Amino acid sequence: GNSVTQMEGPVTLSEEAFLTINCTYTATGYPSLFWYVQYPGEGLQLLLKATKADDKGSNKGFEATYRKETTSFHLEKGSVQVSDSAVYFCALSGLNTDKLIFGTGTRLQVFP
Amino acid sequence: NAGVTQTPKFRILKIGQSMTLQCTQDMNHNYMYWYRQDPGMGLKLIYYSVGAGITDKGEVPNGYNVSRSTTEDFPLRLELAAPSQTSVYFCASSYSVGEETQYFGPGTRLLVL
Numbered sequence: 001g002n003s004v005t006q007m008e009g010p011v012t013l014s015e016e017a018f019l020t021i022n023c024t025y026t027a028t029g030y031p032s033l034f035w036y037v038q039y040p041g042e043g044l045q046l047l048l049k050a051t052k053a054d055d056k057g058s059n060k061g062f063e064a065t066y067r068k069e070t071t072s073f074h075l076e077k078g079s080v081q082v083s084d085s086a087v088y089f090c091a092l093s094g095l096n097t098d099k100l101i102f103g104t105g106t107r108l109q110v111f112p
Numbered sequence: 113n114a115g116v117t118q119t120p121k122f123r124i125l126k127i128g129q130s131m132t133l134q135c136t137q138d139m140n141h142n143y144m145y146w147y148r149q150d151p152g153m154g155l156k157l158i159y160y161s162v163g164a165g166i167t168d169k170g171e172v173p174n175g176y177n178v179s180r181s182t183t184e185d186f187p188l189r190l191e192l193a194a195p196s197q198t199s200v201y202f203c204a205s206s207y208s209v210g211e212e213t214q215y216f217g218p219g220t221r222l223l224v225l
Contacts, residue, residue: 034213043116043202043216044155089154093209099145099170100214104154 002027006090006103013080013110021075021106023064023090031092033057033066033073034100038087047075047088080110114138116217118203124223125193133188133220135203143206144186145170145214146178148199155202161186193224 007022025031032051036044048057053068062077073090090103119134137144142163147155157170161180175197177189186205190197200221204214 036216041218043218044204044214045216046213049213093212099157099160099209102155104152 002031002092002094002101004090004092004101004103006106009107011106011108015082015110015112016079019077019080021088023073023075023103025071025073025092027092027094029094031094034091035064035075036089036091038089044089082110082112084108085110116203116205116215118217118220120220122221124225126225127193127195129193130191133201135186135217136184137205138184139205139215140183141205141207143209144180145204146188147202147204148172149202150199195224198222198224
C-alpha cells in the first residue's frame with residue numbers, strides 16, 4: 001500500500017542555517033506530494049505541493065522537488081528563521097483516491 | 113471566510129461518557145475528513161465523507177460515528193469514551209481529491225480520564 005517515511009526529529013538548528021527534512025514514499029502510479037506545516041497550537045496548513053515528476057513546489061523560501069527515480073520529496077530551505085519552528089508533515093495522495101497518507105511529522109526547532 | 117471551524121477546543125471526558133465534536137466549513141467543499149493526532153504518530157484518518165449523505169470509514173473508525181446531513185457540517189460522535197481516545201482531533205475539507213489541498217480546522221484536544 002501507499003506510505004510515507006520521514007526523518008525523525010527533532011531537528012535543531014541555529015537561525016540562518018540550511019534545512020533539509022527527508023521524505024520518501026511508496027506508492028502505485030504517480031501520486032501528488034505535499035508538505036504541510038503545523039505551528040504550535042494550530043491545525044495543519046499546506047506549505048507546498050507537486051503533482052508530477054520533476055515538479056518543484058515552493059513557498060515562503062521552502063522548496064521540494066518531486067523525484068520519481070528516488071521516490072523522494074525532500075524539504076529544503078536555505079536560511080531558517082525562529083518563526084519556522086513547527087512540525088512538518090510530508091503527505092501523498094494517489095490518483096483518484098479520497099485520502100491523504102501522512103508521514104509521522106518532523107519537529108523543527110530554530111534557535112536565535 | 114472562516115474556513116474550517118471546530119468546537120470545542122478542549123474537553124475532558126470520563127470513561128463511558130459520550131460527546132460530539134462539531135466541524136463546519138464555509139467553502140462549499142464536497143469532501144470532509146476527521147483525523148486524530150497522537151504524539152509521534154502523525155495523523156490517522158477516522159472517517160471521511162465525499163458529500164452530503166455519504167460517509168466511509170478510514171483507518172481507525174472503531175469507537176466513532178459520523179453523519180453528513182449538510183455540505184457544511186460533519187460532526188464526529190464518541191459513544192463510550194475510552195482512555196485510548198485521548199488525542200487531538202482535526203477536521204479537514206477539500207473541494208476534490210488527488211492533487212487538491214485539504215484545509216484543516218484548529219483541532220479539538222480531548223482527554224478521557
